[in-house]
Amino acid sequence: MNPLPTTEKNARLLKLQQVLITMQAEACLITSSVNQYWLTGFIFDGYILVYAAGDPLLFVRRPVGLSGENIIAIRKPEQIPGLLREAGLQVPKQVLLESDTITLSAALRLQAALEMPEVGNISSAIRIIRSVKSAYELNQIRESAAIHAKVYELIPSLYRKGMTDLALQIEIERQMRLHGSVGIFHSFGENMDIFMGSMLAGDNAQAASPYDYALGGGGITPLLPLGANGTPLTPGTTLMVDMAGNYRPNMDDMTRTFVIEHAPDIAYKAHQVSLNIVHTIEASTKAGVPCAELWHQAEKIVKEHKLEAYFMGTAQQAKFVGHGVGLEINEPPVLTPRSKEVLEPGMAIALEPKFVLPGIGAVGIENTYIVHSDRLEKVTLYEEALGVLK
Amino acid sequence: MNPLPTTEKNARLLKLQQVLITMQAEACLITSSVNQYWLTGFIFDGYILVYAAGDPLLFVRRPVGLSGENIIAIRKPEQIPGLLREAGLQVPKQVLLESDTITLSAALRLQAALEMPEVGNISSAIRIIRSVKSAYELNQIRESAAIHAKVYELIPSLYRKGMTDLALQIEIERQMRLHGSVGIFHSFGENMDIFMGSMLAGDNAQAASPYDYALGGGGITPLLPLGANGTPLTPGTTLMVDMAGNYRPNMDDMTRTFVIEHAPDIAYKAHQVSLNIVHTIEASTKAGVPCAELWHQAEKIVKEHKLEAYFMGTAQQAKFVGHGVGLEINEPPVLTPRSKEVLEPGMAIALEPKFVLPGIGAVGIENTYIVHSDRLEKVTLYEEALGVLK
Numbered sequence: 001m002n003p004l005p006t007t008e009k010n011a012r013l014l015k016l017q018q019v020l021i022t023m024q025a026e027a028c029l030i031t032s033s034v035n036q037y038w039l040t041g042f043i044f045d046g047y048i049l050v051y052a053a054g055d056p057l058l059f060v061r062r063p064v065g066l067s068g069e070n071i072i073a074i075r076k077p078e079q080i081p082g083l084l085r086e087a088g089l090q091v092p093k094q095v096l097l098e099s100d101t102i103t104l105s106a107a108l109r110l111q112a113a114l115e116m117p118e119v120g121n122i123s124s125a126i127r128i129i130r131s132v133k134s135a136y137e138l139n140q141i142r143e144s145a146a147i148h149a150k151v152y153e154l155i156p157s158l159y160r161k162g163m164t165d166l167a168l169q170i171e172i173e174r175q176m177r178l179h180g181s182v183g184i185f186h187s188f189g190e191n192m193d194i195f196m197g198s199m200l201a202g203d204n205a206q207a208a209s210p211y212d213y214a215l216g217g218g219g220i221t222p223l224l225p226l227g228a229n230g231t232p233l234t235p236g237t238t239l240m241v242d243m244a245g246n247y248r249p250n251m252d253d254m255t256r257t258f259v260i261e262h263a264p265d266i267a268y269k270a271h272q273v274s275l276n277i278v279h280t281i282e283a284s285t286k287a288g289v290p291c292a293e294l295w296h297q298a299e300k301i302v303k304e305h306k307l308e309a310y311f312m313g314t315a316q317q318a319k320f321v322g323h324g325v326g327l328e329i330n331e332p333p334v335l336t337p338r339s340k341e342v343l344e345p346g347m348a349i350a351l352e353p354k355f356v357l358p359g360i361g362a363v364g365i366e367n368t369y370i371v372h373s374d375r376l377e378k379v380t381l382y383e384e385a386l387g388v389l390k
Numbered sequence: 391m392n393p394l395p396t397t398e399k400n401a402r403l404l405k406l407q408q409v410l411i412t413m414q415a416e417a418c419l420i421t422s423s424v425n426q427y428w429l430t431g432f433i434f435d436g437y438i439l440v441y442a443a444g445d446p447l448l449f450v451r452r453p454v455g456l457s458g459e460n461i462i463a464i465r466k467p468e469q470i471p472g473l474l475r476e477a478g479l480q481v482p483k484q485v486l487l488e489s490d491t492i493t494l495s496a497a498l499r500l501q502a503a504l505e506m507p508e509v510g511n512i513s514s515a516i517r518i519i520r521s522v523k524s525a526y527e528l529n530q531i532r533e534s535a536a537i538h539a540k541v542y543e544l545i546p547s548l549y550r551k552g553m554t555d556l557a558l559q560i561e562i563e564r565q566m567r568l569h570g571s572v573g574i575f576h577s578f579g580e581n582m583d584i585f586m587g588s589m590l591a592g593d594n595a596q597a598a599s600p601y602d603y604a605l606g607g608g609g610i611t612p613l614l615p616l617g618a619n620g621t622p623l624t625p626g627t628t629l630m631v632d633m634a635g636n637y638r639p640n641m642d643d644m645t646r647t648f649v650i651e652h653a654p655d656i657a658y659k660a661h662q663v664s665l666n667i668v669h670t671i672e673a674s675t676k677a678g679v680p681c682a683e684l685w686h687q688a689e690k691i692v693k694e695h696k697l698e699a700y701f702m703g704t705a706q707q708a709k710f711v712g713h714g715v716g717l718e719i720n721e722p723p724v725l726t727p728r729s730k731e732v733l734e735p736g737m738a739i740a741l742e743p744k745f746v747l748p749g750i751g752a753v754g755i756e757n758t759y760i761v762h763s764d765r766l767e768k769v770t771l772y773e774e775a776l777g778v779l780k
Contacts, residue, residue, distance in 0.1 A: 003612075033581055033613070042612045045581055045600040063598035063606070063615075064706045097494065104489040104497040105511060106580060121495060170567040177560040182611045183585030184574075190496060191423055191435055195573035208453030210435040216453070221572045222393075222432045223423070223639055223717075225453075249613055316454045327613075 004041025008136050012039055013056065015129045019122070020052040020096070027051045028096035028122045029110065034186050034327050035098060035126055037249065047077065047110075049084075051092070059083075077113035091115055096122035100188075127188070131324050131332040132346040133250065138370050140248035141325065141348050142379045145368055148245040148254050149382040151175050155241065155258065159389040165201035165228040165239060166220065172199075172243055185246040186328045197243030198227035201260075202234060205362035208316035212330075214352050215240070215313055215362060233389065235261035238361035240354070244329070245368070245380075253325045253350035254380040255366030258387040267363050270355040271386050273305045274364030277321075277353040278384075287347075287373045291339040295321050298353050299337070310355040322351040325368055347371040348379075394431025398526050402429055403446065405519045409512070410442040410486070417441045418486035418512045419500065424576050424717050425488060425516055427639065437467065437500075439474075441482070449473075467503035481505055486512035490578075517578070521714050521722040522736040527640045528760050531715065531738050532769045535642035535758055538635040539772040541565050542646055545631065549779040555591035555618040555629060556610065562589075562633055575636040576718045587633030588617040591650075592624060595752035598706035602720075604742050605630070605703055605752060623779065625651035628751035630744070634719070635758070635770075643715045643740035644770040645756030648777040657753050660745040661776050663695045664754030667711075667743040668774075677737075677763045681729040685711050688743050689727070700745040712741040715758055737761040738769075 016039070020028060030036055030048040037043055039050075045062035058071045059080055066073070072083055081091045095114060097107055100123030111119055133141070151172065158171040173196050177183065187194060192211055200217045209216030209226045218229035233239060237260050245252035257271060277298045285294060298321045302311045312318040324331035325348050333341035333349065343349070352366035365384050369376040406429070410418060420426055420438040427433055429440075435452035448461045449470055456463070462473055471481045485504060487497055490513030501509055523531070541562065548561040563586050567573065577584060582601055590607045599606030599616045608619035623629060627650050635642035647661060667688045675684065688711040692701045702708040714721035715738050723731035723739065733739070742756035755774050759766040 031580070033583065037613055043581070043600055043615055045602070062600045062602070062706070065598060099494040099498070102494050103580060104487065104492050104494050104509075105513070107494040108489070119494075123495070167568075170564060173567065174560060174564045177563065178557075180610075182609075182614055184583060184614060186613075190421070190493060191433070193423065193574060208455060210433055210452045212435070212452070219572075220570075221639065223427055223576075224572055224574060225433055249611065316452065 005136065008134060009039070009041065011134060013050070016050055016126065017052055019125045019129060020050070023096065023120070023122070023125065025052065025096045025120060025122075026090075026094045027092040030098065031106065032098050032101040038130060038327060046074065047080070049080070077110055080113060081115055092117055094118045094120070096120045098123045098126070100124070127332050130326055132344050133326060133348055134346070137250045137326065138346065138348065140250035141252050141368065141370065144245045144248040144250065145252035145254065145379040145381070147179050147247040148252055148380065151179050151243070152241065152254070152256055152382050156387065156389060159233070163233050165199050165204065165231045165233060168233065168239070169199045169228050169243075172241070176243060180247050181244065182246055185244050185251060188328045188330050192330070193224055194226060195224065199243070200227065200240045200362045201231040202237040202361045203359065204229045204231045205240060205356045206314050206358060208313070214318045214320070214354060215356065216316065233260045236263055236360070238263055238267055238357075238363055238386070239389065240362035240364070242366060250326050250348075251329060252368040252380055253329060253352075253366055254368060254382065255352055255354070255364070256382060256384070256387060257363050257365065258389045261388070261390045263360060263386070266357060267360050268386060269305075270307055270310065270357060271363040273301060273307060274353045274355065275384055277301050278351050278365065278367055281351060282369070282376050282378065285343065285371075285376050287343050287345040287371050289343045291333045291335050291341040291343060292337055294335045294351070295337045295339070302353070307355055310357055312354055314356050314358060321353050322349055324348060325350050343371045345371055345373045395526065398524060399429070399431065401524060403440070406440055406516065407442050409515045409519060410440070413486065413510070413512070413515065415442065415486045415510060415512075416480075416484045417482040420488065421496065422488050422491040428520060428717060436464065437470070439470070467500055470503060471505055482507055484508045484510070486510045488513045488516070490514070517722050520716055522734050523640065523716060523738055524736070527716065528736065528738065530638035530640035531642050531758065531760065534635045534638040534640065535644065535769040535771070537569050537637040538642055538644050538770065541569050541633070542631065542644070542772050545648065546777065546779060549623070553623050555589050555594065555621045555623060558623065558629070559589045559618050559633075562631070566633060570637050571634065572636055575634050575641060578718045578720050582720070583614055584616060585614065589633070590617065590630045590752045591621040592627040592751045593748065594619045594621045595630065595746045596704050596748060598703070604708045604710070604744060605632075605746065606706065623650045626653055626750070628653055628657055628747075628753055628776070629779065630752035630754070632756060640716050640738075641719060642758040642770055643719060643742075643756055644758060644772065645742055645744070645754070646772060646774070646777060647753050647755065648779045651778065651780045653776070654750060656747060657750050658776060659695075660697055660700065660747060661753040663691060663697060664743045664745065665774055667691050668741050668755065668757055671741060672759070672766050672768065675733065675761075675766050677733050677735040677761050679733045681723045681725050681731040681733060682727055684725045684741070685727045685729070692743070697745055700747055702744055704746050704748060711743050712739055714738060715740050733761045735761055735763045
């Protein structure tokens with residue numbers, strides 16, 4: 001894996017420092033893995049102190065022996081003020097933390113260690129700047145999507161009659177790993193556990209889950225109530241495959257649906273409505289379009305076909321039709337009816353209009369798109385029609 | 391998966407309420423998945439409010455439609471005070487939160503929603519009560535270990551000459567899933583990412599990682615610098631397999647080491663020292679023994695064999711020889727030189743004296759034990775000698 005190019009690092013730092021200036025903040029302290037990687041290209045146990053100008057300082061507890069410019073070994077955060085003074089730097093009186101990810105205990109300890117600065121929250125601001133990707137990042141998403149498509153191509157050959165959703169998922173997971181998936185991926189928010197993605201067969205697609213993903217599923221353990229639950233893949237039902245596209249640090253997101261041998265007409269019809277939605281949005285969307293507009297376009301088509309009761313679930317229905325993707329699988333913008341966000345060039349969004357049909361299963365697709373000034377670029381290039389497993 | 395027995399639930403609630411009484415706290419609010427499951431047997435998006443006496447109240451945002459005794463549907467935490475008053479209950483003026491896992495943003499929002507109670511931290515106290523397991527929980531650990539051993543038995547048959555550590559790991563992951571592993575498992579602490587366990591081949595065992603696991607490894611991406619890194623399995627080197635034992639909600643932990651065809655004498659010698667350490671500790675340990683004593687016993691044997699430079703790593707050495715296991719893979723007690731903890735009946739501990747030999751790889755084992763009043767019970771019953779892959 002290549003290190004993060006210096007031009008990328010510098011550009012990211014500059015964006016972050018512009019946020020500090022806009023927020024009139026002296027400094028921020030970065031603690032989450034995702035943002036450590038975003039700023040430096042690697043992950044460590046410690047803190048990145050970023051002032052509104054100048055080089056960031058990396059206070060590193062582990063790995064021991066890590067050296068480099070602006071890397072300072074520490075054992076505990078209480079050493080930071082002394083080290084700053086030794087270096088002739090101010091101990092900031094005002095610090096922004098990643099309040100949406102740092103724990104209360106860690107935040108209180110840091111605040112005390114830094115001699116009780118005023119604390120603010122930089123989480124949302126970083127998520128917003130990360131939502132507009134560089135050419136380097138967008139290329140990672142294209143590369144990830146290309147590998148993602150190769151893995152999905154194998155699905156019909158992995159299927160055996162009589163399999164359960166879980167048995168097939170295990171073979172897909174193996175192919176994902178053989179194709180370079182690192183296994184875990186990051187989601188933003190608490191209680192957003194997931195393992196390598198989600199597969200929903202038959203009526204398991206109706207099972208409501210506690211997580212804020214598009215659909216649910218019962219899972220195989222009360223510790224992870226999501227996705228495949230051991231449902232046999234039965235002729236006449238559908239299987240929705242929404243496994244992760246984590247083949248690069250910046251990810252794509254792609255869902256495809258298969259029928260088991262055959263399915264009732266309504267499955268083909270509703271699937272076609274999902275395709276109509278993404279194709280309508282593809283044709284009408286570019287930078288400058290409000291995100292809420294994408295939801296409204298989807299909703300209009302859903303209502304024309306009187307499929308509201310099945311859109312994005314049945315008993316529990318998700319109120320979004322898509323979301324940004326990047327280092328986390330759920331980045332801004334969110335495509336909801338009340339979104340105030342507007343699409344910008346360089347954003348990467350997943351569109352996932354899905355239907356859950358009682359007695360049959362979920363149908364629909366999810367594609368990832370890059371937003372350009374004049375169009376959407378589809379990166380998940382894989383057959384969109386219902387596939388057949390037989 | 392069977393639901394949590396009522397007797398278990400009641401016993402756990404009682405222990406938690408005794409903690410509240412001891413800490414002179416009015417109530418606590420449980421938000422983490424692990425402790426939600428521990429208290430109720432399921433996971434949801436919401437809050438469990440536990441008073442020092444009486445039934446807990448479950449405020450549930452998702453899944454929608456969840457019903458049952460003491461389950462109250464909410465959209466947002468700001469509704470809680472009104473709902474409590476309607477039910478004739480006090481809005482607590484003092485609330486303990488899981489400060490070690492709840493985010494700063496979530497904590498501040500909850501505190502405001504609850505009309506600014508005084509906030510304390512219940513995380514450690516729950517970890518301590520969870521460290522002493524019930525018969526039901528201990529049985530899960532035994533069951534998990536039995537399946538874990540079955541998967542490890544397959545390793546020689548999964549090996550092919552010329553494989554990398556990662557290629558073999560992928561085949562082991564598949565077998566884990568086929569044997570019921572749910573994939574993800576919980577670790578306590580920030581920046582403790584891991585994917586299904588760790589395999590270390592040759593000198594990759596020396597790579598220092600940012601995480602607080604016993605050993606490191608470079609991994610295959612800067613987003614997860616841990617474990618297998620694509621090292622070819624070369625004759626004359628070793629492969630340490632420390633894959634997860636997550637076949638039940640309460641887990642076991644087990645490491646075994648294999649030589650690739652053969653290895654230098656020092657590998658056999660150091661491995662035997664690891665066995666001596668666990669067997670010495672097994673013979674001398676029971677409830678009442680201080681945890682630090684286990685570290686000191688290990689250290690004494692390591693020094694007798696002059697293997698200090700290789701114990702628990704080389705450049706970066708872990709300062710513990712074991713840890714508790716349960717719903718999380720790193721529970722109390724921790725077996726460190728400065729531990730103040732004392733072993734109690736019902737604790738489950740993993741002992742993992744490991745050596746990293748430059749030019750060869752890691753050797754040693756890890757077993758999980760249940761602490762009884764008169765002995766340790768070993769639950770990871772799988773051949774301890776160096777295995778051979780050929």
